Amino acid sequence: MRNKDKRDNRSDLDSNIDSVVKYADPTQGLDPQQQSRRDFLEGSGAAVVAGAGISALGISTAQAQSSNSAARTAISVTVNGIQHSLEVADHWTLAELLRDELDLTGTKIGCNRSECGACTVLMDGQPIYSCSQLAVWANGAIIQTVEGLAVNGELSPVQEAFVVNNGPQCGFCTPGQLMTATALLNNNPSPTADEVKDAMVGNLCRCSNYNSIVEAVVMAGEEGGVA
């Protein structure tokens, strides 16, 4: 029953793929209806994009200058099935929107610079690093976070497999691992261990619980679940 629901959900996601491409590519800038790329670069957002690598300890002047200007943009975003219309500061990352504004703190920030994958969420069905996406880019998107996997407390197959096979150690990378695994299983219901490793290479686990995570994802597939 739930599998069918998920598939239905996925076909919804497919219809939004165009918007994913439009908003998920940093070089493409914002929705022109909201803000031009030039506005964006001159305003606050560019600093966040650039901030990751600028100064010795991570604080760029451009990023700092952005903070008080607090330009805001109205967006509409669907998160775990609930549509939100809200104003976001242009320098917020998607991870900040989810965690600080929507209180969905299951999404974790491990590096804030696209290295570790702890912040992985699904945007229109695709796994993305929410630390490296601006919140404004999520306008019109369908986001799924770890909080959206279980339905009325019933765990998804991959969550179940993580419980049984000790997928989490410290658990900090687990939400990101689960989201990438979910995207994989949606596309490939019975992946091999090598396919799991390929798909999940962008999700680090310093507890190095990799063996158990891969086994759990394979197990979720073998049990026939589209996660």
Added chain:
Amino acid sequence: MSELTRTGLEPLNTIGNETARVDAVERVTGQAKYTRDWKLPGMLYAKVLRSPHPHARIVSIDTTEAAALPGVRSIITHEDAQVVWGSGSVNGGRQYNDPTKDATLHRRYIFNNPVRFVGDSVAAVAATDRHIAAQALTLIKVEYEELPFVLEPEESLADGAPQIWPEGNLCPDFRGELNPMVSDIGDVEAGFEEADRVFEERYETSFIHNAQMEPRCALAHWQRDKLVLYTPSQGISNCRHDTARDLGLEDHQVQVITKYMGGGFGNKNQNQDADLVAATLSRRAGVPVMLEYSRREDWLGVHGRWPTVQNYKIGVKEDGTVTAMELRGYSGMGPYRKNSGGISGMDAYGCPNRYREIHPVYTNRTTSGNFRAPSEPHGFYGVENMMDEVAYQIGMDPVEFTKINMRRPTEEQQFTNYSLEEVIDDGVERFNWQARRKVVPGSDDGPIKRGAGFSFMMFRAGVGTSSAIVRVNAREEYTLYVGVTDIGPGAKTTMGMIAAEALNVPLSQVEVVWGDTDRCPYSVGESGSRTTIMTGIAVVEAVQDLQRQIADGGMPSGSDVLIASASPTPTTDGKTRQCFGAHFVEVEVDTRVGSTRILKYTAVHESGRIINPTTARDQIRGATLQGIGQALHENLLYDPKTGQPLTPGYYRGRHLTHKDIPDIDVHFIEVDDGYGPFGAKTAGESGIILAPAAVANAVANATGKRMTSLPITRDKILGAMA
């Protein structure tokens, strides 16, 4: 797929059965609350300004402009916040010793002048928003007078080296005296005279960051003169005590809350400067303050495994008997001595003549400190590569050579049990050692070469003081209060399983309360692999007390409850208690590009009775993989000209990813030696001790070239083969 196998003991009712974590659902649904997930009304966000110089005197700090930024509420610097961070630097690295902390010669403050490494804290800002705090940092004007710096431990001890502290660069011992750590057993000179051959080699190991996924953070909230501190700690009791000490409070004036925490591997053992900075800012601002470190700050501002230089000299007879062992070592501690700087491994040998002299040395790199088995993986890599080389040089199988020379029980020093030989023999058979090892190292034809390596260890499993409380109500629902935080190994579940077994009830009837110093009794903390054995014994004894109460007065009725507690200090009757392990690995080295691939990995451990096979398996596998990363990848490189760190972070640190992971076969030989809870011993750290040694030995066996420094990167293999 990896295999898990066990021999020796049958499972009990609960213990010994593969069991899902009691908090697994919270962990897979995003409900698990980590420190950064807390939000308190009116909370401010804080950030730290850090030194861009490896060594510099702060001439002046001007915070005027930063303070004028709308939204900034509080700024602190070395001028107005002189808080000693007691566990940030302590004589002899004695982290749990109050009198030593009081007498520490080279004290570390939350802000220091001079600053002594790139990343040393200079100032902190609390503001209404994390972006405003970040902006304020850029508005703080700091005038530095740059000082000469030194990065390498041996250079640091040379004449004319820049002085990091007035007394020089050798770290003081626990008495505050400037002596290296010396262990002198037997007569090493006589041992060398007795030897037929003497071998010498120098080994080096790199700085490895703990690199836990959760960056350091702290949320401080004052309620009058009581501090409520949400922080990711491995040991809430120690964190509370340290924080109270450093802030001039009594223990009961600090409440430490760690509901979930995202790993630590030794760098969240006690309090961190983040706790003290957040507390100081919060007290001044009058509202809660959340301090967040970035990934880079965590890399540079917390700590990792100390880099070492290890000069070995080994005397051996033609029959393979080692007659003398000598180590002269150097450990780079950064500019503050957080922990010991130890280099272990020689103690695993029985040779009667052993001399070890280790110099823990100040440098202007980031601080070194405990990382999972703090003194062992680099030390076992050094000594076991040295011994492996000696074995091949005298034409012996390293396994046979080990059996001649490994430490065994003696009349003077008995063990609670000894299974090292059994562990090694089991691994030899499971791994098919004789077939996989090259009798002549590097003898494969062609550029792609295979070989096998082996390592062995014993590691402390001694028992000690900890506490537990257990309560039962009339519905036979049990509540267990333990001061654990569960950093990943599954301590909450393990404690619950021990209680359920002792009570003879299902695990589902036991609720575990953890992670809050106001609600839970003292626990040793999840460091030193101690929780299972130490807090576990307290759980067993608390249950026994409860059972006595029930026997005397019956079960409670109505809304009554019975409560029992225990704070035992068990002993091992003068015997040494150790866990044992042996790892066997086969590698394939492509000598054209220098890459190393792991083909087979077999880990055999005797860790007493295994409480939860699922989480024990993953302690061994995860630790082994961390050790493989240490062997092949990880290193925090510095630019010698500028003193700048070059590779902080996961990407540059080249940590293992899903695609790098081999299958790890784990076998437990289970024994109940009569000590520890139901016979459990240590497991969490033991896996990492063996992997660097085994992998490096395997690379030597494949290539015929001994790799004398970690990590064994491609360039080193290409250089060795050239």
